[in-house]
Amino acid sequence: MAAKLRVTWKKSAIGYKRDQKRTIEALGLRRLGHSVEHGDNRAVRGMLTKVRHLVEVTEISSAETLSD
Numbered sequence: 001m002a003a004k005l006r007v008t009w010k011k012s013a014i015g016y017k018r019d020q021k022r023t024i025e026a027l028g029l030r031r032l033g034h035s036v037e038h039g040d041n042r043a044v045r046g047m048l049t050k051v052r053h054l055v056e057v058t059e060i061s062s063a064e065t066l067s068d
Contacts, residue, residue: 002059
């Protein structure tokens, strides 16, 4: 697994079920185009699987994390 994951909200949640909208909120995403970073763990991976059609995920290596 990567050290961190960068999650970017790419598609509107309008028309999708409430649980998917709440997952977007739980990930900390506020608006379209907004990005957040999360540690790479099973809980976050499960959330991302649920909304994989709405977000874009980029793995960030530990070397990139240190340079920021």
